[in-house]
Amino acid sequence: MQDRDLSYLDEVKICPHCKEKMFCCEAPQIHVGDGLGWGSDVLFICLNDHCSLFLKGWEHVEEKYGHHASYRYMELPGSKESNVMMVGNKDAFKGSLVDKEAILNQNSRYKKEKEAVEKLQTCVQEKNLAPVLTLLLDEAAARSNRKSAITYLQQLNDLSCIDPLRNHTFRDENFRYEVNMSIKRILAANFKKECPHCAEIVKSQAKKCMYCNEKL
Numbered sequence: 001m002q003d004r005d006l007s008y009l010d011e012v013k014i015c016p017h018c019k020e021k022m023f024c025c026e027a028p029q030i031h032v033g034d035g036l037g038w039g040s041d042v043l044f045i046c047l048n049d050h051c052s053l054f055l056k057g058w059e060h061v062e063e064k065y066g067h068h069a070s071y072r073y074m075e076l077p078g079s080k081e082s083n084v085m086m087v088g089n090k091d092a093f094k095g096s097l098v099d100k101e102a103i104l105n106q107n108s109r110y111k112k113e114k115e116a117v118e119k120l121q122t123c124v125q126e127k128n129l130a131p132v133l134t135l136l137l138d139e140a141a142a143r144s145n146r147k148s149a150i151t152y153l154q155q156l157n158d159l160s161c162i163d164p165l166r167n168h169t170f171r172d173e174n175f176r177y178e179v180n181m182s183i184k185r186i187l188a189a190n191f192k193k194e195c196p197h198c199a200e201i202v203k204s205q206a207k208k209c210m211y212c213n214e215k216l
């Protein structure tokens with residue numbers, strides 16, 4: 001996902017025909033071969049069923065083109081230019097409203113991923129496990145970023161990574177395996193092991209778990 005201009009999320013547009021607030025909708029896919037395109041992923045459309053343009057449109061289209069359709073008023077984000085979309089029924093576009101909240105969430109996730117990738121460069125000298133965990137625990141992060149986070153995991157050799165990693169479900173089997181191997185190496189490098197009964201980390205020589213008292 002690229003950094004996109006999300007300023008349309010703050011944009012409020014009012015339909016000049018009915019003075020109602022317009023809705024932000026996903027732009028319909030247009031075949032590249034047609035040489036057309038909106039140049040925008042979203043469109044603002046008046047979805048008011050009582051909008052005069054929409055009400056009058058049916059007759060107009062019938063007379064002019066002889067088929068059953070009408071118009072919805074439309075503007076592109078960041079533009080005041082008037083446009084219309086032809087629609088075959090009153091529900092067109094009502095199913096493609098842009099979920100602004102989801103876009104903002106997705107964007108903040110992406111920002112966190114980017115920051116974490118930058119912090120990876122210095123995480124070993126700063127003994128900073130946080131960016132490594134951010135990437136490993138984010139199932140939506142890029143594979144390549146998560147893969148490099150795994151290599152830093154071993155360099156950091158920080159036992160506190162084990163709990164959050166164990167508590168996470170890795171969807172990718174290869175990741176699960178690699179994380180598991182890293183944990184094993186980190187434990188060994190720290191002369192520790194996980195108690196098979198309670199999963200607490202104990203000394204590798206321990207004969208009895210200090211947490212659950214089970215024999216090891």
Ligand SMILES: [Zn+2]
Nearest residue numbers: 015018046051
């Ligand atoms: Zn309107």
Ligand SMILES: [Zn+2]
Nearest residue numbers: 195198209212
């Ligand atoms: Zn135990």
